[in-house]
Amino acid sequence: MDSINQQQPEKNHEDLFGHEAGEKIRELAKAANTCFFCSKITSGQALHTRPMSIQKVDDQGNFWFLSSDDSHKNEDIQADPNVQLLFQGSKYSDFLSIYGTASISKDKTVIKELWEPILKAWFTEGEDDPRITVIKVEAKEGYYWDNKHGNAVALAKTVVGAILGKTLDDSIEGKLVNP
Numbered sequence: 001m002d003s004i005n006q007q008q009p010e011k012n013h014e015d016l017f018g019h020e021a022g023e024k025i026r027e028l029a030k031a032a033n034t035c036f037f038c039s040k041i042t043s044g045q046a047l048h049t050r051p052m053s054i055q056k057v058d059d060q061g062n063f064w065f066l067s068s069d070d071s072h073k074n075e076d077i078q079a080d081p082n083v084q085l086l087f088q089g090s091k092y093s094d095f096l097s098i099y100g101t102a103s104i105s106k107d108k109t110v111i112k113e114l115w116e117p118i119l120k121a122w123f124t125e126g127e128d129d130p131r132i133t134v135i136k137v138e139a140k141e142g143y144y145w146d147n148k149h150g151n152a153v154a155l156a157k158t159v160v161g162a163i164l165g166k167t168l169d170d171s172i173e174g175k176l177v178n179p
Contacts, residue, residue, distance in 0.1 A: 056113075064134065074135070
């Protein structure tokens, strides 16, 4: 029996490099707006996973977060800076996995740039709260899974494929290299 990938009538795998990889990362991260931030990934123990709001994705594909200096996440990063970020933008598309290296700073300029009033729920003294830290995650590698033509077309192709007994999947996936 043929694998699902061999049944595809159109291309469903494309690795993206450099600028294209960075653009895809920004697009998918924006669709999700939040991610699961996983630490302790190289410990051989259960991952420490928590939802995090993305404050910014820069032109180099780096992710920026605000966190408290006394959080378990910051403690994990200090012990092991390797992290995994997992994104899901919608029920059917915009999936992204990023492996990278996290660093922590208290750069007041960056804190002011990333600050949003809703963050006062966690940092009660506002943007000058002494507990605020900046976490920067530099993407080392990534993988994406998306659809090529939007959710409506993807659904239509799946339904038609089911009726015809053919694989008409609209998905596209691949590595993200040198984001």
